[in-house]
Amino acid sequence: MKTSCRVVRSIAPSTDVAGLAKVLSNHVGSCLSCQAELARYGKLRRQLASLAEVTVQAPEPLAAEVAAAVASNGNPAETEAGLAHPVRVAAAAGAVVAAAAGAAAVAAWRHSRIVTS
Amino acid sequence: MGNPMPPERVKPNDEELLVLAMAGDRAAFSDLVRHHQDEVYTLAVRLVADRELAEDISQEAFVRAWRALPNFRRDAKFSTWMHRITVNVAWTQRRKQRRHRADPIDESFTEPVAESISPERAAESAAIQGSLRDALNNLPRPTRTVVVLKDVYGWTHGEIAERLEITIAAAKVRLHRGRKQLRNQLWAEMEEDV
Known part of the structure:
Protein backbone atom coordinates (compact mmCIF):
# COMPACT_ATOMS: atom_id res chain seq x y z
CA MET A 1 0.00 0.00 0.00
CA VAL A 54 -36.93 7.19 11.98
CA THR A 55 -38.80 7.47 15.25
CA VAL A 56 -39.23 4.70 17.78
CA GLN A 57 -42.66 4.75 19.36
CA ALA A 58 -42.56 5.41 23.09
CA PRO A 59 -44.17 2.78 25.34
CA GLU A 60 -47.87 3.37 26.00
CA PRO A 61 -47.57 4.09 29.76
CA LEU A 62 -44.77 6.66 29.47
CA ALA A 63 -46.98 9.77 29.34
CA ALA A 64 -49.09 8.53 32.28
CA GLU A 65 -45.98 7.71 34.29
CA VAL A 66 -44.60 11.18 33.67
CA ALA A 67 -47.94 12.75 34.62
CA ALA A 68 -47.97 10.80 37.90
CA ALA A 69 -44.37 11.74 38.67
CA VAL A 70 -45.05 15.40 37.86
CA ALA A 71 -48.18 15.38 40.06
CA SER A 72 -46.05 14.35 43.02
CA ASN A 73 -43.45 16.99 42.25
CA GLY A 74 -45.57 20.09 42.83
CA ASN A 75 -45.79 23.18 40.71
CA PRO A 76 -42.30 24.13 39.50
CA ALA A 77 -42.93 27.83 40.17
CA GLU A 78 -44.07 27.03 43.71
CA THR A 79 -41.20 24.61 44.16
CA GLU A 80 -38.75 27.30 43.13
CA ALA A 81 -40.26 29.89 45.47
CA GLY A 82 -40.77 27.33 48.20
CA LEU A 83 -37.17 26.26 48.02
CA ALA A 84 -35.66 29.70 47.69
CA HIS A 85 -37.50 31.17 50.66
CA PRO A 86 -36.55 28.60 53.37
CA VAL A 87 -32.99 28.52 52.10
CA ARG A 88 -32.71 32.29 52.46
CA VAL A 89 -34.37 32.25 55.89
CA ALA A 90 -32.15 29.42 57.10
CA ALA A 91 -29.04 31.18 55.84
CA ALA A 92 -30.00 34.42 57.58
CA ALA A 93 -30.85 32.59 60.81
CA GLY A 94 -27.56 30.73 60.63
CA ALA A 95 -25.64 33.96 60.20
CA VAL A 96 -27.39 35.52 63.23
CA VAL A 97 -26.70 32.45 65.39
CA ALA A 98 -23.05 32.36 64.29
CA ALA A 99 -22.61 36.07 65.03
CA ALA A 100 -24.20 35.68 68.47
CA ALA A 101 -22.02 32.67 69.26
CA GLY A 102 -18.91 34.57 68.20
CA ALA A 103 -19.81 37.57 70.35
CA ALA A 104 -20.47 35.31 73.34
CA ALA A 105 -17.12 33.56 72.86
CA VAL A 106 -15.25 36.89 72.72
CA ALA A 107 -17.07 38.13 75.83
CA ALA A 108 -16.25 34.92 77.70
CA TRP A 109 -12.60 35.13 76.67
CA ARG A 110 -12.37 38.77 77.83
CA HIS A 111 -14.09 37.88 81.10
CA SER A 112 -11.66 34.99 81.73
CA ARG A 113 -8.66 37.31 81.09
CA ILE A 114 -10.00 39.89 83.56
CA VAL A 115 -10.58 37.21 86.20
CA THR A 116 -7.15 35.61 85.78
CA SER A 117 -5.31 38.95 85.80
CA MET B 1 -82.78 26.70 11.04
CA GLY B 2 -80.37 24.16 12.41
CA ASN B 3 -78.32 24.60 15.50
CA PRO B 4 -75.31 26.77 14.97
CA MET B 5 -72.09 24.77 14.80
CA PRO B 6 -70.09 25.00 18.01
CA PRO B 7 -66.85 26.86 17.53
CA GLU B 8 -64.06 24.45 16.71
CA ARG B 9 -61.57 24.18 19.52
CA VAL B 10 -58.14 25.03 18.26
CA LYS B 11 -55.44 22.87 19.74
CA PRO B 12 -52.73 24.95 21.33
CA ASN B 13 -49.33 24.64 19.71
CA ASP B 14 -46.10 23.85 21.52
CA GLU B 15 -45.34 27.49 22.14
CA GLU B 16 -48.70 28.09 23.81
CA LEU B 17 -48.46 24.85 25.78
CA LEU B 18 -45.01 25.86 26.95
CA VAL B 19 -46.25 29.21 28.26
CA LEU B 20 -49.06 27.45 30.13
CA ALA B 21 -46.72 24.75 31.48
CA MET B 22 -44.24 27.37 32.66
CA ALA B 23 -47.08 28.90 34.65
CA GLY B 24 -47.62 25.53 36.35
CA ASP B 25 -50.31 24.03 34.11
CA ARG B 26 -49.77 20.26 34.44
CA ALA B 27 -52.29 19.43 31.70
CA ALA B 28 -50.39 21.61 29.25
CA PHE B 29 -47.15 19.92 30.25
CA SER B 30 -48.78 16.50 29.74
CA ASP B 31 -49.71 17.57 26.20
CA LEU B 32 -46.10 18.62 25.61
CA VAL B 33 -44.98 15.21 26.88
CA ARG B 34 -47.34 13.46 24.46
CA HIS B 35 -46.06 15.62 21.58
CA HIS B 36 -42.40 14.89 22.32
CA GLN B 37 -42.33 11.47 23.98
CA ASP B 38 -41.48 9.54 20.81
CA GLU B 39 -38.49 11.69 19.88
CA VAL B 40 -37.19 11.73 23.46
CA TYR B 41 -37.61 7.96 23.76
CA THR B 42 -35.96 7.42 20.34
CA LEU B 43 -32.92 9.43 21.40
CA ALA B 44 -32.73 7.53 24.70
CA VAL B 45 -32.97 4.15 22.94
CA ARG B 46 -30.20 5.15 20.54
CA LEU B 47 -27.96 6.27 23.39
CA VAL B 48 -28.41 3.27 25.70
CA ALA B 49 -29.63 0.49 23.33
CA ASP B 50 -32.00 -0.81 25.99
CA ARG B 51 -35.76 -0.23 25.88
CA GLU B 52 -36.48 -0.45 29.60
CA LEU B 53 -33.59 1.81 30.48
CA ALA B 54 -34.63 4.21 27.72
CA GLU B 55 -38.12 4.41 29.23
CA ASP B 56 -36.68 5.25 32.65
CA ILE B 57 -34.39 7.85 31.11
CA SER B 58 -37.26 9.42 29.15
CA GLN B 59 -39.40 9.63 32.28
CA GLU B 60 -36.58 11.15 34.31
CA ALA B 61 -35.84 13.63 31.52
CA PHE B 62 -39.44 14.88 31.44
CA VAL B 63 -39.60 15.15 35.24
CA ARG B 64 -36.36 17.13 35.26
CA ALA B 65 -37.76 19.34 32.52
CA TRP B 66 -40.88 20.00 34.61
CA ARG B 67 -38.75 20.98 37.61
CA ALA B 68 -36.49 23.17 35.47
CA LEU B 69 -39.26 24.89 33.49
CA PRO B 70 -38.99 28.17 35.44
CA ASN B 71 -35.33 28.35 34.37
CA PHE B 72 -36.03 27.60 30.69
CA ARG B 73 -34.87 30.75 28.90
CA ARG B 74 -36.52 29.78 25.61
CA ASP B 75 -33.40 30.58 23.62
CA ALA B 76 -33.80 27.12 22.06
CA LYS B 77 -36.79 25.08 20.96
CA PHE B 78 -38.44 22.91 23.60
CA SER B 79 -37.43 19.79 21.62
CA THR B 80 -33.78 20.89 21.54
CA TRP B 81 -33.90 21.54 25.28
CA MET B 82 -35.46 18.11 25.88
CA HIS B 83 -32.70 16.49 23.81
CA ARG B 84 -30.06 18.14 26.00
CA ILE B 85 -31.77 17.00 29.18
CA THR B 86 -32.16 13.46 27.82
CA VAL B 87 -28.46 13.27 26.96
CA ASN B 88 -27.62 14.55 30.45
CA VAL B 89 -29.81 11.94 32.13
CA ALA B 90 -28.44 9.11 29.97
CA TRP B 91 -24.87 10.24 30.59
CA THR B 92 -25.37 10.59 34.36
CA GLN B 93 -27.05 7.18 34.46
CA ARG B 94 -24.06 5.68 32.60
CA ARG B 95 -21.67 7.04 35.21
CA LYS B 96 -23.70 5.46 38.00
CA GLN B 97 -24.01 2.17 36.14
CA ARG B 98 -20.47 1.63 34.89
CA ARG B 99 -19.12 0.79 38.32
CA HIS B 100 -21.57 -2.09 38.63
CA ARG B 101 -21.89 -3.84 35.29
CA ALA B 102 -21.17 -3.77 31.60
CA ASP B 103 -23.31 -1.77 29.19
CA PRO B 104 -26.50 -3.77 28.50
CA ILE B 105 -27.60 -4.39 24.94
CA ASP B 106 -31.25 -5.05 24.24
CA GLU B 107 -31.20 -7.90 21.73
CA SER B 108 -34.92 -7.56 21.09
CA PHE B 109 -34.62 -3.97 19.95
CA THR B 110 -35.34 -3.55 16.25
CA GLU B 111 -35.04 -0.25 14.49
CA PRO B 112 -38.35 0.60 12.78
CA VAL B 113 -38.32 1.47 9.10
CA ALA B 114 -39.64 4.74 7.73
CA GLU B 115 -43.02 4.11 6.08
CA SER B 116 -42.86 6.61 3.21
CA ILE B 117 -40.67 4.51 0.88
CA SER B 118 -41.32 1.67 -1.59
CA PRO B 119 -41.50 -1.93 -0.26
CA GLU B 120 -38.25 -2.92 -2.02
CA ARG B 121 -36.48 0.15 -0.71
CA ALA B 122 -38.02 -0.44 2.72
CA ALA B 123 -36.70 -4.02 2.79
CA GLU B 124 -33.23 -2.86 1.77
CA SER B 125 -33.41 -0.01 4.26
CA ALA B 126 -34.52 -2.40 7.00
CA ALA B 127 -31.59 -4.72 6.30
CA ILE B 128 -29.09 -1.88 6.28
CA GLN B 129 -30.59 -0.23 9.34
CA GLY B 130 -30.65 -3.57 11.13
CA SER B 131 -26.94 -4.08 10.49
CA LEU B 132 -26.24 -0.47 11.37
CA ARG B 133 -28.19 -0.78 14.60
CA ASP B 134 -26.27 -3.93 15.55
CA ALA B 135 -22.97 -2.26 14.70
CA LEU B 136 -23.93 0.84 16.70
CA ASN B 137 -24.96 -1.30 19.68
CA ASN B 138 -21.58 -3.01 19.58
CA LEU B 139 -19.77 0.28 20.09
CA PRO B 140 -18.71 1.16 23.64
CA ARG B 141 -21.30 3.54 25.03
CA PRO B 142 -19.08 6.67 25.19
CA THR B 143 -18.15 6.14 21.55
CA ARG B 144 -21.73 5.38 20.53
CA THR B 145 -23.00 8.50 22.28
CA VAL B 146 -20.67 10.74 20.27
CA VAL B 147 -21.45 8.98 16.96
CA VAL B 148 -25.22 9.20 17.57
CA LEU B 149 -25.13 12.86 18.58
CA LYS B 150 -22.84 13.91 15.72
CA ASP B 151 -23.86 11.71 12.80
CA VAL B 152 -27.53 11.04 13.57
CA TYR B 153 -28.57 14.26 15.33
CA GLY B 154 -26.07 16.66 13.76
CA TRP B 155 -24.68 18.15 16.96
CA THR B 156 -21.41 20.06 16.69
CA HIS B 157 -18.26 18.84 18.41
CA GLY B 158 -18.55 21.85 20.73
CA GLU B 159 -22.11 20.96 21.77
CA ILE B 160 -21.14 17.33 22.36
CA ALA B 161 -18.06 18.28 24.37
CA GLU B 162 -20.04 20.70 26.53
CA ARG B 163 -22.91 18.30 27.21
CA LEU B 164 -20.69 15.29 27.97
CA GLU B 165 -18.12 17.38 29.84
CA ILE B 166 -15.26 16.21 27.65
CA THR B 167 -12.84 18.14 25.47
CA ILE B 168 -13.53 18.81 21.81
CA ALA B 169 -10.43 16.78 20.99
CA ALA B 170 -11.83 13.82 22.95
CA ALA B 171 -15.14 14.11 21.09
CA LYS B 172 -13.29 14.08 17.76
CA VAL B 173 -11.21 11.07 18.76
CA ARG B 174 -14.31 9.12 19.82
CA LEU B 175 -16.08 10.00 16.58
CA HIS B 176 -13.08 8.93 14.50
CA ARG B 177 -12.79 5.66 16.43
CA GLY B 178 -16.53 5.00 16.25
CA ARG B 179 -16.81 5.55 12.50
CA LYS B 180 -13.79 3.34 11.92
CA GLN B 181 -15.31 0.53 13.99
CA LEU B 182 -18.64 0.87 12.18
CA ARG B 183 -16.89 0.80 8.82
CA ASN B 184 -15.02 -2.37 9.81
CA GLN B 185 -18.19 -4.07 11.02
CA LEU B 186 -20.25 -3.07 8.00
CA TRP B 187 -17.49 -3.61 5.44
CA ALA B 188 -18.96 -6.63 3.68
CA GLU B 189 -22.39 -5.05 3.33
CA MET B 190 -21.08 -1.78 1.97
CA GLU B 191 -18.74 -3.56 -0.43
CA GLU B 192 -21.69 -4.68 -2.56
CA ASP B 193 -22.79 -1.15 -3.42
CA VAL B 194 -19.41 0.58 -3.73
Whole structure:
Protein backbone atom coordinates (compact mmCIF):
# COMPACT_ATOMS: atom_id res chain seq x y z
CA MET A 1 0.00 0.00 0.00
CA LYS A 2 1.33 3.45 -0.93
CA THR A 3 2.04 6.05 1.74
CA SER A 4 -0.70 8.29 0.31
CA CYS A 5 -3.21 5.43 0.59
CA ARG A 6 -2.22 4.86 4.21
CA VAL A 7 -2.66 8.56 4.97
CA VAL A 8 -6.08 8.64 3.29
CA ARG A 9 -7.17 5.54 5.23
CA SER A 10 -6.02 7.00 8.52
CA ILE A 11 -7.89 10.28 8.08
CA ALA A 12 -10.90 8.97 6.13
CA PRO A 13 -13.12 8.45 9.24
CA SER A 14 -12.86 12.15 10.06
CA THR A 15 -12.98 13.71 6.64
CA ASP A 16 -14.40 13.45 3.12
CA VAL A 17 -13.09 14.23 -0.34
CA ALA A 18 -13.77 17.94 0.09
CA GLY A 19 -11.82 17.94 3.32
CA LEU A 20 -8.71 16.35 1.87
CA ALA A 21 -5.56 18.36 1.30
CA LYS A 22 -4.86 19.12 -2.35
CA VAL A 23 -1.95 16.70 -2.55
CA LEU A 24 -4.17 13.89 -1.28
CA SER A 25 -7.06 14.94 -3.54
CA ASN A 26 -4.74 14.46 -6.50
CA HIS A 27 -3.91 10.98 -5.23
CA VAL A 28 -7.55 10.06 -4.61
CA GLY A 29 -8.42 11.25 -8.11
CA SER A 30 -6.31 8.46 -9.54
CA CYS A 31 -6.63 5.79 -6.81
CA LEU A 32 -9.72 3.57 -7.06
CA SER A 33 -9.00 1.94 -3.71
CA CYS A 34 -9.00 5.29 -1.87
CA GLN A 35 -12.09 6.44 -3.78
CA ALA A 36 -13.86 3.27 -2.62
CA GLU A 37 -12.72 3.84 0.95
CA LEU A 38 -14.04 7.40 1.01
CA ALA A 39 -17.26 6.24 -0.64
CA ARG A 40 -17.75 3.71 2.19
CA TYR A 41 -17.44 6.41 4.81
CA GLY A 42 -19.74 8.68 2.81
CA LYS A 43 -22.36 5.95 2.69
CA LEU A 44 -21.95 5.17 6.38
CA ARG A 45 -22.55 8.81 7.27
CA ARG A 46 -25.62 9.03 5.03
CA GLN A 47 -27.06 5.91 6.64
CA LEU A 48 -26.44 7.27 10.11
CA ALA A 49 -28.05 10.60 9.16
CA SER A 50 -31.08 8.74 7.79
CA LEU A 51 -31.73 7.29 11.26
CA ALA A 52 -32.78 10.81 12.34
CA GLU A 53 -35.93 10.40 10.22
CA VAL A 54 -36.93 7.19 11.98
CA THR A 55 -38.80 7.47 15.25
CA VAL A 56 -39.23 4.70 17.78
CA GLN A 57 -42.66 4.75 19.36
CA ALA A 58 -42.56 5.41 23.09
CA PRO A 59 -44.17 2.78 25.34
CA GLU A 60 -47.87 3.37 26.00
CA PRO A 61 -47.57 4.09 29.76
CA LEU A 62 -44.77 6.66 29.47
CA ALA A 63 -46.98 9.77 29.34
CA ALA A 64 -49.09 8.53 32.28
CA GLU A 65 -45.98 7.71 34.29
CA VAL A 66 -44.60 11.18 33.67
CA ALA A 67 -47.94 12.75 34.62
CA ALA A 68 -47.97 10.80 37.90
CA ALA A 69 -44.37 11.74 38.67
CA VAL A 70 -45.05 15.40 37.86
CA ALA A 71 -48.18 15.38 40.06
CA SER A 72 -46.05 14.35 43.02
CA ASN A 73 -43.45 16.99 42.25
CA GLY A 74 -45.57 20.09 42.83
CA ASN A 75 -45.79 23.18 40.71
CA PRO A 76 -42.30 24.13 39.50
CA ALA A 77 -42.93 27.83 40.17
CA GLU A 78 -44.07 27.03 43.71
CA THR A 79 -41.20 24.61 44.16
CA GLU A 80 -38.75 27.30 43.13
CA ALA A 81 -40.26 29.89 45.47
CA GLY A 82 -40.77 27.33 48.20
CA LEU A 83 -37.17 26.26 48.02
CA ALA A 84 -35.66 29.70 47.69
CA HIS A 85 -37.50 31.17 50.66
CA PRO A 86 -36.55 28.60 53.37
CA VAL A 87 -32.99 28.52 52.10
CA ARG A 88 -32.71 32.29 52.46
CA VAL A 89 -34.37 32.25 55.89
CA ALA A 90 -32.15 29.42 57.10
CA ALA A 91 -29.04 31.18 55.84
CA ALA A 92 -30.00 34.42 57.58
CA ALA A 93 -30.85 32.59 60.81
CA GLY A 94 -27.56 30.73 60.63
CA ALA A 95 -25.64 33.96 60.20
CA VAL A 96 -27.39 35.52 63.23
CA VAL A 97 -26.70 32.45 65.39
CA ALA A 98 -23.05 32.36 64.29
CA ALA A 99 -22.61 36.07 65.03
CA ALA A 100 -24.20 35.68 68.47
CA ALA A 101 -22.02 32.67 69.26
CA GLY A 102 -18.91 34.57 68.20
CA ALA A 103 -19.81 37.57 70.35
CA ALA A 104 -20.47 35.31 73.34
CA ALA A 105 -17.12 33.56 72.86
CA VAL A 106 -15.25 36.89 72.72
CA ALA A 107 -17.07 38.13 75.83
CA ALA A 108 -16.25 34.92 77.70
CA TRP A 109 -12.60 35.13 76.67
CA ARG A 110 -12.37 38.77 77.83
CA HIS A 111 -14.09 37.88 81.10
CA SER A 112 -11.66 34.99 81.73
CA ARG A 113 -8.66 37.31 81.09
CA ILE A 114 -10.00 39.89 83.56
CA VAL A 115 -10.58 37.21 86.20
CA THR A 116 -7.15 35.61 85.78
CA SER A 117 -5.31 38.95 85.80
CA MET B 1 -82.78 26.70 11.04
CA GLY B 2 -80.37 24.16 12.41
CA ASN B 3 -78.32 24.60 15.50
CA PRO B 4 -75.31 26.77 14.97
CA MET B 5 -72.09 24.77 14.80
CA PRO B 6 -70.09 25.00 18.01
CA PRO B 7 -66.85 26.86 17.53
CA GLU B 8 -64.06 24.45 16.71
CA ARG B 9 -61.57 24.18 19.52
CA VAL B 10 -58.14 25.03 18.26
CA LYS B 11 -55.44 22.87 19.74
CA PRO B 12 -52.73 24.95 21.33
CA ASN B 13 -49.33 24.64 19.71
CA ASP B 14 -46.10 23.85 21.52
CA GLU B 15 -45.34 27.49 22.14
CA GLU B 16 -48.70 28.09 23.81
CA LEU B 17 -48.46 24.85 25.78
CA LEU B 18 -45.01 25.86 26.95
CA VAL B 19 -46.25 29.21 28.26
CA LEU B 20 -49.06 27.45 30.13
CA ALA B 21 -46.72 24.75 31.48
CA MET B 22 -44.24 27.37 32.66
CA ALA B 23 -47.08 28.90 34.65
CA GLY B 24 -47.62 25.53 36.35
CA ASP B 25 -50.31 24.03 34.11
CA ARG B 26 -49.77 20.26 34.44
CA ALA B 27 -52.29 19.43 31.70
CA ALA B 28 -50.39 21.61 29.25
CA PHE B 29 -47.15 19.92 30.25
CA SER B 30 -48.78 16.50 29.74
CA ASP B 31 -49.71 17.57 26.20
CA LEU B 32 -46.10 18.62 25.61
CA VAL B 33 -44.98 15.21 26.88
CA ARG B 34 -47.34 13.46 24.46
CA HIS B 35 -46.06 15.62 21.58
CA HIS B 36 -42.40 14.89 22.32
CA GLN B 37 -42.33 11.47 23.98
CA ASP B 38 -41.48 9.54 20.81
CA GLU B 39 -38.49 11.69 19.88
CA VAL B 40 -37.19 11.73 23.46
CA TYR B 41 -37.61 7.96 23.76
CA THR B 42 -35.96 7.42 20.34
CA LEU B 43 -32.92 9.43 21.40
CA ALA B 44 -32.73 7.53 24.70
CA VAL B 45 -32.97 4.15 22.94
CA ARG B 46 -30.20 5.15 20.54
CA LEU B 47 -27.96 6.27 23.39
CA VAL B 48 -28.41 3.27 25.70
CA ALA B 49 -29.63 0.49 23.33
CA ASP B 50 -32.00 -0.81 25.99
CA ARG B 51 -35.76 -0.23 25.88
CA GLU B 52 -36.48 -0.45 29.60
CA LEU B 53 -33.59 1.81 30.48
CA ALA B 54 -34.63 4.21 27.72
CA GLU B 55 -38.12 4.41 29.23
CA ASP B 56 -36.68 5.25 32.65
CA ILE B 57 -34.39 7.85 31.11
CA SER B 58 -37.26 9.42 29.15
CA GLN B 59 -39.40 9.63 32.28
CA GLU B 60 -36.58 11.15 34.31
CA ALA B 61 -35.84 13.63 31.52
CA PHE B 62 -39.44 14.88 31.44
CA VAL B 63 -39.60 15.15 35.24
CA ARG B 64 -36.36 17.13 35.26
CA ALA B 65 -37.76 19.34 32.52
CA TRP B 66 -40.88 20.00 34.61
CA ARG B 67 -38.75 20.98 37.61
CA ALA B 68 -36.49 23.17 35.47
CA LEU B 69 -39.26 24.89 33.49
CA PRO B 70 -38.99 28.17 35.44
CA ASN B 71 -35.33 28.35 34.37
CA PHE B 72 -36.03 27.60 30.69
CA ARG B 73 -34.87 30.75 28.90
CA ARG B 74 -36.52 29.78 25.61
CA ASP B 75 -33.40 30.58 23.62
CA ALA B 76 -33.80 27.12 22.06
CA LYS B 77 -36.79 25.08 20.96
CA PHE B 78 -38.44 22.91 23.60
CA SER B 79 -37.43 19.79 21.62
CA THR B 80 -33.78 20.89 21.54
CA TRP B 81 -33.90 21.54 25.28
CA MET B 82 -35.46 18.11 25.88
CA HIS B 83 -32.70 16.49 23.81
CA ARG B 84 -30.06 18.14 26.00
CA ILE B 85 -31.77 17.00 29.18
CA THR B 86 -32.16 13.46 27.82
CA VAL B 87 -28.46 13.27 26.96
CA ASN B 88 -27.62 14.55 30.45
CA VAL B 89 -29.81 11.94 32.13
CA ALA B 90 -28.44 9.11 29.97
CA TRP B 91 -24.87 10.24 30.59
CA THR B 92 -25.37 10.59 34.36
CA GLN B 93 -27.05 7.18 34.46
CA ARG B 94 -24.06 5.68 32.60
CA ARG B 95 -21.67 7.04 35.21
CA LYS B 96 -23.70 5.46 38.00
CA GLN B 97 -24.01 2.17 36.14
CA ARG B 98 -20.47 1.63 34.89
CA ARG B 99 -19.12 0.79 38.32
CA HIS B 100 -21.57 -2.09 38.63
CA ARG B 101 -21.89 -3.84 35.29
CA ALA B 102 -21.17 -3.77 31.60
CA ASP B 103 -23.31 -1.77 29.19
CA PRO B 104 -26.50 -3.77 28.50
CA ILE B 105 -27.60 -4.39 24.94
CA ASP B 106 -31.25 -5.05 24.24
CA GLU B 107 -31.20 -7.90 21.73
CA SER B 108 -34.92 -7.56 21.09
CA PHE B 109 -34.62 -3.97 19.95
CA THR B 110 -35.34 -3.55 16.25
CA GLU B 111 -35.04 -0.25 14.49
CA PRO B 112 -38.35 0.60 12.78
CA VAL B 113 -38.32 1.47 9.10
CA ALA B 114 -39.64 4.74 7.73
CA GLU B 115 -43.02 4.11 6.08
CA SER B 116 -42.86 6.61 3.21
CA ILE B 117 -40.67 4.51 0.88
CA SER B 118 -41.32 1.67 -1.59
CA PRO B 119 -41.50 -1.93 -0.26
CA GLU B 120 -38.25 -2.92 -2.02
CA ARG B 121 -36.48 0.15 -0.71
CA ALA B 122 -38.02 -0.44 2.72
CA ALA B 123 -36.70 -4.02 2.79
CA GLU B 124 -33.23 -2.86 1.77
CA SER B 125 -33.41 -0.01 4.26
CA ALA B 126 -34.52 -2.40 7.00
CA ALA B 127 -31.59 -4.72 6.30
CA ILE B 128 -29.09 -1.88 6.28
CA GLN B 129 -30.59 -0.23 9.34
CA GLY B 130 -30.65 -3.57 11.13
CA SER B 131 -26.94 -4.08 10.49
CA LEU B 132 -26.24 -0.47 11.37
CA ARG B 133 -28.19 -0.78 14.60
CA ASP B 134 -26.27 -3.93 15.55
CA ALA B 135 -22.97 -2.26 14.70
CA LEU B 136 -23.93 0.84 16.70
CA ASN B 137 -24.96 -1.30 19.68
CA ASN B 138 -21.58 -3.01 19.58
CA LEU B 139 -19.77 0.28 20.09
CA PRO B 140 -18.71 1.16 23.64
CA ARG B 141 -21.30 3.54 25.03
CA PRO B 142 -19.08 6.67 25.19
CA THR B 143 -18.15 6.14 21.55
CA ARG B 144 -21.73 5.38 20.53
CA THR B 145 -23.00 8.50 22.28
CA VAL B 146 -20.67 10.74 20.27
CA VAL B 147 -21.45 8.98 16.96
CA VAL B 148 -25.22 9.20 17.57
CA LEU B 149 -25.13 12.86 18.58
CA LYS B 150 -22.84 13.91 15.72
CA ASP B 151 -23.86 11.71 12.80
CA VAL B 152 -27.53 11.04 13.57
CA TYR B 153 -28.57 14.26 15.33
CA GLY B 154 -26.07 16.66 13.76
CA TRP B 155 -24.68 18.15 16.96
CA THR B 156 -21.41 20.06 16.69
CA HIS B 157 -18.26 18.84 18.41
CA GLY B 158 -18.55 21.85 20.73
CA GLU B 159 -22.11 20.96 21.77
CA ILE B 160 -21.14 17.33 22.36
CA ALA B 161 -18.06 18.28 24.37
CA GLU B 162 -20.04 20.70 26.53
CA ARG B 163 -22.91 18.30 27.21
CA LEU B 164 -20.69 15.29 27.97
CA GLU B 165 -18.12 17.38 29.84
CA ILE B 166 -15.26 16.21 27.65
CA THR B 167 -12.84 18.14 25.47
CA ILE B 168 -13.53 18.81 21.81
CA ALA B 169 -10.43 16.78 20.99
CA ALA B 170 -11.83 13.82 22.95
CA ALA B 171 -15.14 14.11 21.09
CA LYS B 172 -13.29 14.08 17.76
CA VAL B 173 -11.21 11.07 18.76
CA ARG B 174 -14.31 9.12 19.82
CA LEU B 175 -16.08 10.00 16.58
CA HIS B 176 -13.08 8.93 14.50
CA ARG B 177 -12.79 5.66 16.43
CA GLY B 178 -16.53 5.00 16.25
CA ARG B 179 -16.81 5.55 12.50
CA LYS B 180 -13.79 3.34 11.92
CA GLN B 181 -15.31 0.53 13.99
CA LEU B 182 -18.64 0.87 12.18
CA ARG B 183 -16.89 0.80 8.82
CA ASN B 184 -15.02 -2.37 9.81
CA GLN B 185 -18.19 -4.07 11.02
CA LEU B 186 -20.25 -3.07 8.00
CA TRP B 187 -17.49 -3.61 5.44
CA ALA B 188 -18.96 -6.63 3.68
CA GLU B 189 -22.39 -5.05 3.33
CA MET B 190 -21.08 -1.78 1.97
CA GLU B 191 -18.74 -3.56 -0.43
CA GLU B 192 -21.69 -4.68 -2.56
CA ASP B 193 -22.79 -1.15 -3.42
CA VAL B 194 -19.41 0.58 -3.73
